[in-house]
Amino acid sequence: MDILEILSAVRMLASKNGLVTCRLTDEKGDVSDAGVKTLVIEKPEEIKNSFGEWFKENTEAPETVVLKDVCSIAVSSLGETGRQRIPGRVVIVTGGAQGFGAGIAEELFEEGANIVVADLNEEVGSEMVGKLNAKDYANKALFVKTDVSDPDSVENLVKETTLRFGGLDVMISNAGILRAGGLDEMDPKTFEIMTKVNYTGYFYCAKYSSKVMKIQSEYSDGNHFMDIIQINSKSGLKGSNRNFAYAGGKFGGIGLTQSFALELMPNQIKVNSICPGNFFDGPLWSNPENGLFVQYLKAGKVPGAKTIEDVKKFYENQVPARRGCRVIDVVRAILYAIEQEYETGQAIPVTGGQEMLK
Numbered sequence: 001m002d003i004l005e006i007l008s009a010v011r012m013l014a015s016k017n018g019l020v021t022c023r024l025t026d027e028k029g030d031v032s033d034a035g036v037k038t039l040v041i042e043k044p045e046e047i048k049n050s051f052g053e054w055f056k057e058n059t060e061a062p063e064t065v066v067l068k069d070v071c072s073i074a075v076s077s078l079g080e081t082g083r084q085r086i087p088g089r090v091v092i093v094t095g096g097a098q099g100f101g102a103g104i105a106e107e108l109f110e111e112g113a114n115i116v117v118a119d120l121n122e123e124v125g126s127e128m129v130g131k132l133n134a135k136d137y138a139n140k141a142l143f144v145k146t147d148v149s150d151p152d153s154v155e156n157l158v159k160e161t162t163l164r165f166g167g168l169d170v171m172i173s174n175a176g177i178l179r180a181g182g183l184d185e186m187d188p189k190t191f192e193i194m195t196k197v198n199y200t201g202y203f204y205c206a207k208y209s210s211k212v213m214k215i216q217s218e219y220s221d222g223n224h225f226m227d228i229i230q231i232n233s234k235s236g237l238k239g240s241n242r243n244f245a246y247a248g249g250k251f252g253g254i255g256l257t258q259s260f261a262l263e264l265m266p267n268q269i270k271v272n273s274i275c276p277g278n279f280f281d282g283p284l285w286s287n288p289e290n291g292l293f294v295q296y297l298k299a300g301k302v303p304g305a306k307t308i309e310d311v312k313k314f315y316e317n318q319v320p321a322r323r324g325c326r327v328i329d330v331v332r333a334i335l336y337a338i339e340q341e342y343e344t345g346q347a348i349p350v351t352g353g354q355e356m357l358k
Contacts (some may be wrong), residue, residue, distance in 0.1 A: 001044040001047075002071070003024065003071060003163075004159060004162045004163075004212065004215075005215050006044065006047070006067060006070070006071065006073075006165065006291075007022050007024065007073065007163070007166045007167065007309070008167045008212055008215040008216075009047050009048075009160055009215065009219040010022050010065050010073050010075070010166065011022055011050040011075075011121040011166035011216070012023070012167070012219035012220045012224065013048060013166075013168045013215050014051065014061040014062065014065070014075050015061065015088075017078060018075060019077055019078045019087055019088035019322050020074075020075055020088065020166070021088070021140075021164075021165045022065075022073050022074065022075055022076075022077050022091070022165070022167070023071045023073065023076070023163070023164060023165070023166065024071055024072075024073055024120045025064075025073065025074045026071060026072035026140070027071050028069070028072070029066055029068050029069045029070040029071050029072055030066070030068050031066050033065055033066055034064070035063070035064065035297040036062065036064070036257075037062055037063040037098070038062055038064040038066055039054050039064070039065045039066070040064035040066045040068060040302065041065065041067050041068065041258070042068050043068075044067060044070065047067075047219075048219065050355065051327075056326065060077075061075050061077065062075055063075055063207055065343045073166075078112070078125070078138040078139065078183075080300055084110075084111050084112030085106065085111045085112070085247045085339065086111050086170075086335070086338055087111075087112030087113075087139070088112065088114070088139070089112070089113045089114065089169040089338070090112075090113070090114045090116070090165040090166075090167055090168050090169045090170070091105075091108055091113040091114065091115055091116065091170040091171075091172065092116040092118055092157065092158075092161055092168065092170070092171050092172060092205075092209070093115065093116070093117060093118065093174055094118045094146060094148050094172065094173055094174050094175035094201070094205060095107045095114075095118070095148075095170075095175030095176065095255055096111075096115070096117035096118055096119055096125070096128075096156075096174065097117055097119035097121045097124040097125035097128055097157045097281075098110060098119070098121065098128075098233065098283070099282050099283055099284070100126060100174065100276070100279055100280045100282060100327060100330065101119070101174045101175070101231075102117075102127065102254050103327030103328075103330075103331070104131075104172065104191050104327060104330060104331055104334065105141075106126070106132070107130075107327065107328065107331040108331065108334070109132050109135075109137070109139065109141060110163070111168050111335070112137075112138075112139050113170070113314055114131075114140055114141070114142075114165050115132065115139075115140075115141045115142070115149055116141070116142045116143075116144060116157070116160075116161045116164075116165075116176070117129055117141060117142070117143045117144070118143075118144050118145075118146035118148075118157050118245065119143075119145070119146060119175070119341075120145065120146065122143070122146055122356055125143040125145070126143045126335070127328070128141075128143070129141040129142060129143040130160060133264045140165075142164050142165075144156070144157050144161065144162070146175075148173070148175045148197060148201030148204060148205065149193075149196040149197050149200065149201050149204075149325065151202075151204050151207075151208075151332065154201070154204040154205060154208050155204075155208045155237025155321045157207055157208070158208040158211070158212055162212055163224065167212060167215075167216050167335060168209055168212045168213060168216075168226075169213075169226050169227070170227045170228075170229065170338060171205050171206070171209035171224065171227070171228045171229070172229045172230070172231065172334065173201065173202045173205040173228070173230045173231065174203075174232075174265060175197045175201060175230040176197060176231070176249075177193070177194055177195060177197050177198065177247075178243075178246050178284060179194055179245065179246075180195075180242060180243045180246070180292075181242060181243075181245070182242040182244075183244075185242075185243070186245055189306055190245070191245045193243045193251060194246060195245070195248075195249055198223050198246065198249035198250065198253070199248075199256075202230050202253050202256055203256060205228070205230075206228050206256070206260050206271070209228060210228065210260075210264055210267070210269060213226045213228075213264075213267065213269050214269070217267040217268045220268070222268070223238070224268060225268045225269075225270060225341050226263070226267075226268060226269045226270070227270050227271070227338050228260060228269060228270070228271045228272075229271075229272055229273070229274060229334060229337055229338075229340055230253050230256075230257055230271075230272075230274070231273075231274050231276065231330070232250050232253050232254060232273040232274060232275045232276075232347060233246070233247075233250045233275055233276060234255075234275055234276065234277050234278070234349065234351045234354060234355045235247040235250050236250030236251050236253055236254050236273065236275055236347065237254075237275055237347065237349060237351075237355045238323050238355055240287075241282045245303075250266055251277075253273060254273050254347045257272060257344045257345060257346075257347065258273050261344040261345030262345065265344050267319075268346040270337065270341075270342055270343070271345060272337045272343070272344060272345070272346045272347075272348060273346070273347045273348065274330055274333045274334060274337070274348050274350060275347050275348060275349045275350060275351065275355070276325040276329070276330050276350045276351070277319060277324065277325040277349075277350065277351035277352050277354050277355070278315060278319075278325060279324060279325050279326075280293075280312060280315065280316070280323075280324030280325075281324060281326065281328075285312075285324070293308045293311045293312055294308060296311050297310075297311050302314045318354060319352040319353065319354045320353030320354065321349070321351060321352030321353055322352075323352065324352075325351065325352065329350050329352075330350055331351045333348050336348070
């Protein structure tokens with residue numbers, strides 16, 4: 001067993017309710033100063049039986065687990081969680097430093113999750129994690145600089161998450177880029193970059209997160225469900241004019257979701273896509289210098305529009321709900337996907353009625 005498998009196994013076995021985290025504290029496994037709330041395990045293959053014996057005599061998990069001559073692990077409980085909906089869950093949010101991703105990370109942190117913000121922007125990501133940890137909650141946040149188009153970077157993300165919290169319950173593959181353009185405008189390099197981030201990056205997230213999740217499934221009681229959630233788009237439900245590179249990657253993402261779901265449900269891993277409508281309040285649309293509202297106004301894409309507000313109103317009127325998608329709308333869909341145990345392989349629309357399932 002490697003250290004990641006040991007941590008994941010200990011976290012599952014120590015937790016009757018999923019409210020513990022585990023952290024490596026020593027790489028030697030010295031038992032000389034073992035306290036009364038310490039579980040000492042002689043060999044890795046004895047982990048499961050050792051926990052069984054522990055809980056015959058104790059109602060609470062050990063505070064420290066020492067695997068002799070291998071490592072020592074601190075076990076932490078969240079304690080009272082009140083009305084939080086996902087206390088103790090370990091959640092990665094890629095692209096979590098800003099925009100939609102940051103909003104998702106903040107909302108799930110408030111619901112009791114330990115949050116790992118994965119992003120290329122180290123300065124903004126570290127600042128955000130500092131803000132979350134300043135709340136002094138029992139749950140904590142961690143920043144890991146990550147490039148989702150690089151498999152080694154994503155593998156390292158999962159490793160750092162497991163070393164810090166002892167495992168992983170929810171992978172939210174949110175990082176994405178959008179470069180619009182028709183066939184005459186789209187150069188092959190841009191198309192390739194978009195595909196690597198929006199499509200291949202999702203594959204990397206599922207590949208490396210499921211490895212840890214499968215270990216947790218092996219050591220859980222069969223009732224610990226985990227989630228891989230892709231933040232897709234309404235463009236994954238319907239083609240997008242002069243935006244084929246983005247839409248194509250999102251369509252492909254739903255194909256991955258359905259296929260991953262079939263493969264991973266036996267391991268209590270659900271896989272779903274969330275398909276938001278346009279996030280008009282975010283920088284993609286509302287950036288005053290190069291947001292889509294500005295671009296569309298300059299390009300004359302909206303006939304008769306003279307101001308940014310004219311363009312915005314034009315697009316809002318295409319939505320039956322008469323507004324853009326908001327972070328809380330997506331978070332509610334994410335919480336639904338996490339809390340239910342029966343549905344997998346779905347593309348869940350959050351579009352205000354703009355796109356409806358057929």
